[in-house]
Amino acid sequence: MIRYQSFFALMLLAFLPTSCTRGKGVKSVEKAAYGSALVEVSGSKQAASVGSALDQPLIVQVNDDKSTAAANVAVHFAGPAEVRFNPSVALSDSSGQASTTVSMGNSPGRYRIEPWIQDRNGKKIGLPMDEIALGYEQVLGREIAKRYCNRCHDQESTAERVSNYDNLKTKPHALSDGDTLNKMTDDELVSIIAHGGPALNRSAEMPAYGYTLSKAEIQAVLSFMRAVSDPPYQSKGVVYAQK
Amino acid sequence: MICHRGQGGATSVEEAHNSTDAWEEPLLPARYLEASCGQCHLNALAGTPKLNQGRTILAAYGCSRCHNITQPDGSKVVATDDPPSLTQIAEKTTREWIYAWIKNPQGYSSTATMPNFQLSDDDARDISAFLIAQSTQPATGQKSAASTDAKPTVADAATLYGESFCASCHAVQNAAGTLVGGNFGPELTRIGTKARHEWMLRWLHNPADYDLETRMPHYRFTQAQIEALAGFLEQKTDPDFLANVHLSAATPDQVAHGQKLVTEYGCASCHDIKGVKKPENFAPDLSRVGSRQLAQILFKPGLEHNLPAYIAAKVSEPRSFGPSLKMPVPNLSPAQVEAATIALLAQTDRAYSLPASLRVPAIRQTSYEPAGQAGKLIRDLRCFSCHQINGRGGDMAPDLTSEGSSVQGPWLESFLRNPNTLRPALIRRMPKFNLSDAEVKTLSSYIMTVYQTPEFDQDSGSEIVDFASVERGRQLFYSKYACQSCHIADFKTDKGYIGPALAEVGSRLTSTWILHYLKDPQKLRPGTLEPDQHISDEDARDLTAFLSTLKAKKLEARR
Numbered sequence: 001m002i003r004y005q006s007f008f009a010l011m012l013l014a015f016l017p018t019s020c021t022r023g024k025g026v027k028s029v030e031k032a033a034y035g036s037a038l039v040e041v042s043g044s045k046q047a048a049s050v051g052s053a054l055d056q057p058l059i060v061q062v063n064d065d066k067s068t069a070a071a072n073v074a075v076h077f078a079g080p081a082e083v084r085f086n087p088s089v090a091l092s093d094s095s096g097q098a099s100t101t102v103s104m105g106n107s108p109g110r111y112r113i114e115p116w117i118q119d120r121n122g123k124k125i126g127l128p129m130d131e132i133a134l135g136y137e138q139v140l141g142r143e144i145a146k147r148y149c150n151r152c153h154d155q156e157s158t159a160e161r162v163s164n165y166d167n168l169k170t171k172p173h174a175l176s177d178g179d180t181l182n183k184m185t186d187d188e189l190v191s192i193i194a195h196g197g198p199a200l201n202r203s204a205e206m207p208a209y210g211y212t213l214s215k216a217e218i219q220a221v222l223s224f225m226r227a228v229s230d231p232p233y234q235s236k237g238v239v240y241a242q243k
Numbered sequence: 244m245i246c247h248r249g250q251g252g253a254t255s256v257e258e259a260h261n262s263t264d265a266w267e268e269p270l271l272p273a274r275y276l277e278a279s280c281g282q283c284h285l286n287a288l289a290g291t292p293k294l295n296q297g298r299t300i301l302a303a304y305g306c307s308r309c310h311n312i313t314q315p316d317g318s319k320v321v322a323t324d325d326p327p328s329l330t331q332i333a334e335k336t337t338r339e340w341i342y343a344w345i346k347n348p349q350g351y352s353s354t355a356t357m358p359n360f361q362l363s364d365d366d367a368r369d370i371s372a373f374l375i376a377q378s379t380q381p382a383t384g385q386k387s388a389a390s391t392d393a394k395p396t397v398a399d400a401a402t403l404y405g406e407s408f409c410a411s412c413h414a415v416q417n418a419a420g421t422l423v424g425g426n427f428g429p430e431l432t433r434i435g436t437k438a439r440h441e442w443m444l445r446w447l448h449n450p451a452d453y454d455l456e457t458r459m460p461h462y463r464f465t466q467a468q469i470e471a472l473a474g475f476l477e478q479k480t481d482p483d484f485l486a487n488v489h490l491s492a493a494t495p496d497q498v499a500h501g502q503k504l505v506t507e508y509g510c511a512s513c514h515d516i517k518g519v520k521k522p523e524n525f526a527p528d529l530s531r532v533g534s535r536q537l538a539q540i541l542f543k544p545g546l547e548h549n550l551p552a553y554i555a556a557k558v559s560e561p562r563s564f565g566p567s568l569k570m571p572v573p574n575l576s577p578a579q580v581e582a583a584t585i586a587l588l589a590q591t592d593r594a595y596s597l598p599a600s601l602r603v604p605a606i607r608q609t610s611y612e613p614a615g616q617a618g619k620l621i622r623d624l625r626c627f628s629c630h631q632i633n634g635r636g637g638d639m640a641p642d643l644t645s646e647g648s649s650v651q652g653p654w655l656e657s658f659l660r661n662p663n664t665l666r667p668a669l670i671r672r673m674p675k676f677n678l679s680d681a682e683v684k685t686l687s688s689y690i691m692t693v694y695q696t697p698e699f700d701q702d703s704g705s706e707i708v709d710f711a712s713v714e715r716g717r718q719l720f721y722s723k724y725a726c727q728s729c730h731i732a733d734f735k736t737d738k739g740y741i742g743p744a745l746a747e748v749g750s751r752l753t754s755t756w757i758l759h760y761l762k763d764p765q766k767l768r769p770g771t772l773e774p775d776q777h778i779s780d781e782d783a784r785d786l787t788a789f790l791s792t793l794k795a796k797k798l799e800a801r802r
Contacts, residue, residue, distance in 0.1 A: 049273075049274070049293070050273040050274065051272055051273030051274030051275075051276075052274040052293075052578075052581065053577055053578065053581070055578065101577065103274070106272070106273040136276075136290065139290070139292065140289065140290045143289060143290075143292050144289075147772070148772065148774075151741050151772075152728070152741070159423065159670060160670070162669075162740070164728070164729065164739060164740065164741050166738075167728070167738035167739045167740065168728050168739070169728075196776075203725070204722065204723060204724065204725035205725045205728040207724070207725070207728075207774045207776060208774060208776050209774050211774070211775040211776065211777045212765070212774040212775045
């Protein structure tokens with residue numbers, strides 16, 4: 001498998017210079033295809049199950065030194081060996097944007113990927129960002145969250161699901177709200193899911209799910225929340241003794 | 244071996260996990276892992292969203308109309324798409340439309356499940372010629388008696404389209420290019436370019452008159468409403484769609500060639516077509532495709548040398564394996580291709596060899612048929628398209644199996660007359676069928692008598708409640724259980740709209756149902772979102788007392 005991937009990369013690299021020159025030839029009025037800045041349009045901090053492609057493509061924009069969009073610049077998508085990009089090199093279009101589909105690696109966790117371009121002097125300009133691969137339990141948690149939690153905890157409405165966020169007196173935290181949730185322990189979060197808001201002296205608008213969801217299901221939701229937490233959740237690990 | 248596959252035991256990590264081109268069964272890549280669950284679990288598992296989606300795709304995109312897919316328990320994957328009969332196609336649309344459609348179905352509707360056969364111009368010309376030739380022809384010269392007086396305006400028609408909740412099933416592209424509406428029926432953005440006027444009138448009058456098998460209900464529209472709706476829909480045109488279609492009259496040779504092509508491409512696997520027999524075993528059997536030997540597979544250059552990669556490529560770009568292949572290109576996104584691949588990888592020899600006791604069978608639709616006059620109405624209104632009753636029907640709307648135990652008769656009658664009241668935030672809602680009084684009576688009395696739950700006795704909960712109990716129930720509703728975060732008891736103060744509004748629940752539900760439902764929601768409505776809060780008998784009684792006082796003024800006045 002690895003052999004084939006490097007084969008593809010070689011093919012693309014071999015093909016790339018010709019397509020660049022062709023691009024230049026057609027649009028001779030345009031300046032040489034270099035960019036001096038790379039900015040994200042959309043697609044970072046997404047989550048997909050291990051090995052799978054992210055739902056939305058990763059889109060970045062190349063700007064030149066006047067901060068206007070630069071077309072025909074080769075954007076290289078790089079990351080850990082397990083992460084696959086389709087395509088792994090893309091030329092920015094007339095609005096300066098390049099897009100790729102990102103497939104996650106085979107172990108759960110965060111993957112630091114880095115699209116990069118070369119500027120006029122051949123210097124590498126990178127744009128590091130994180131994507132999240134979900135393990136089995138976390139995927140299970142995501143499905144449960146979609147069904148039971150997101151209707152209130154997700155502010156965004158879709159055509160299929162109107163968000164109830166605005167109708168609540170006490171505004172729920174997004175499940176990825178690390179600033180708040182990272183300060184809470186696993187036990188506290190399990191307790192608030194199982195016994196409802198009043199268990200931690202919070203709003204009764206958060207109902208108790210302890211008789212609707214099993215212990216394993218609540219654990220799965222917790223695991224999912226920790227996985228997508230932003231900023232990332234740092235587990236304290238096992239604490240053997242307090243100072 | 245069962246879950247991760249692989250070559251079996253090894254003495255080094257590389258030997259166990261890596262792969263070479265020669266390996267028959269390397270470890271299953273992580274993204275396809277759910278396929279292994281599907282070997283034993285033929286039902287939908289909560290933990291395997293992609294496998295479930297894949298199995299739905301195999302049915303919803305009609306894969307099983309050409310490919311036989313038998314599950315290890317002996318049941319077959321049954322297609323759930325709705326390809327129309329083509330024996331009357333000339334009455335419905337023009338040859339030009341057929342030509343443009345079969346060349347690129349997704350050009351007409353981006354969500355169309357009809358796959359792209361990548362036909363040449365000549366082949367599309369001949370197939371369209373044959374399809375028109377084999378069809379019954381539209382009646383010519385016969386003008387429908389147009390009632391010129393009191394014609395409703397276009398604005399009225401748009402309101403009627405909204406009130407009839409056409410959008411529950413049909414989508415239309417808005418100005419921003421996004422589809423708004425359901426995907427149960429065909430997209431209507433360009434319907435005016437497709438449908439003939441006479442056909443449209445006939446269809447809106449009663450769809451079953453044209454297509455007996457249709458999933459669309461029989462709305463009881465008046466003639467004026469039908470004409471207004473038809474006029475409204477016919478304005479939804481796209482002149483670009485047929486701009487480049489110029490067909491001269493068909494020659495007999497073209498018709499004959501079209502018939503040959505229709506036979507060769509297996510069109511009759513999905514559609515009824517006069518003069519072409521439904522082919523049998525048209526495409527390879529996929530029942531055990533997850534165990535196909537690599538030696539039997541022709542890989543195309545550049546493709547990874549393993550089974551998952553092969554199946555995914557076959558699903559996403561079948562024609563790339565050779566110019567003479569007939570399999571059309573299905574309209575699937577990369578994520579859907581991955582899901583379909585997972586569902587196919589689950590079809591292994593091992594799944595068949597496992598003892599039946601280890602198998603969790605799939606839940607299949609029953610063949611339940613309601614009886615008598617009401618049964619006839621239920622079929623005419625196509626209730627099963629959206630509602631499930633006794634294990635048969637769709638999942639778009641609530642299960643009605645115990646509807647008679649939960650609602651009150653007068654409310655049900657008024658709801659059938661005008662369903663425009665429950666859950667105002669939903670896009671998919673029950674349409675107004677314009678039923679006659681007699682029809683309403685027939686339906687409601689059948690539902691009230693027959694669809695009873697075995698969980699409780701209807702007369703068991705009618706105890707006398709006092710004012711203190713009601714007041715305590717109100718307190719519980721607003722403070723202890725904070726029901727108002729999801730339900731509206733009073734439209735002036737409450738805003739939650741996840742659950743149905745309860746402002747008139749005292750006239751809608753029986754107090755016995757409310758009491759039992761509060762104590763164990765999942766028991767009465769399996770899968771409901773309402774959390775089971777283990778409400779005590781006392782709290783449940785008081786909450787019921789409070790909710791029962793929330794009456795509908797209109798209904799009470801009629802009593």
